[in-house]
Amino acid sequence: MVMTFEQMQQFLKEHFPQGEQYGELLELGDGSSTMRLPVDDQHLRPGGTVSGPAMMGLADVAVYAALLSKIGPVALAVTTNLNINFLRKPASEADIIAKAKMLKVGKRLGIGEVYILSAGDEEPVAHATMTYSIPAPEKR
Numbered sequence: 043m044v045m046t047f048e049q050m051q052q053f054l055k056e057h058f059p060q061g062e063q064y065g066e067l068l069e070l071g072d073g074s075s076t077m078r079l080p081v082d083d084q085h086l087r088p089g090g091t092v093s094g095p096a097m098m099g100l101a102d103v104a105v106y107a108a109l110l111s112k113i114g115p116v117a118l119a120v121t122t123n124l125n126i127n128f129l130r131k132p133a134s135e136a137d138i139i140a141k142a143k144m145l146k147v148g149k150r151l152g153i154g155e156v157y158i159l160s161a162g163d164e165e166p167v168a169h170a171t172m173t174y175s176i177p178a179p180e181k182r
Contacts, residue, residue, distance in 0.1 A: 104142035
């Protein structure tokens with residue numbers, strides 16, 4: 043693991059402060075992360091479900107953290123593709139949890155996946171895959 047939990051928290055605070063609106067980092071492993079988004083009214087859509095954009099934002103930041111745990115503090119690593127499948131309605135009264143892991147990390151691309159769950163439930167409410175572009179070392 044290239045970055046510790048504490049280093050990742052500091053990096054996100056300094057380089058991605060708006061990321062706090064997408065959730066909080068709970069765990070960081072070697073190519074994995076777990077994040078939580080406390081759900082409130084701003085995350086709900088009509089019908090009392092967590093909005094897709096809220097789940098996509100949480101998933102994206104979770105994979106970003108998982109990727110950086112492998113490559114280090116590369117602020118310019120960016121999402122080039124995000125595919126999400128909404129599997130079932132998340133509980134509106136529960137936080138949502140993202141469990142991300144990297145499937146492949148190469149020189150220029152990182153591919154990860156994330157399962158999103160309602161807190162307290164083991165069945166996923168969404169599954170996403172993402173590709174990140176990793177800048178060349180001289181452009182970091």
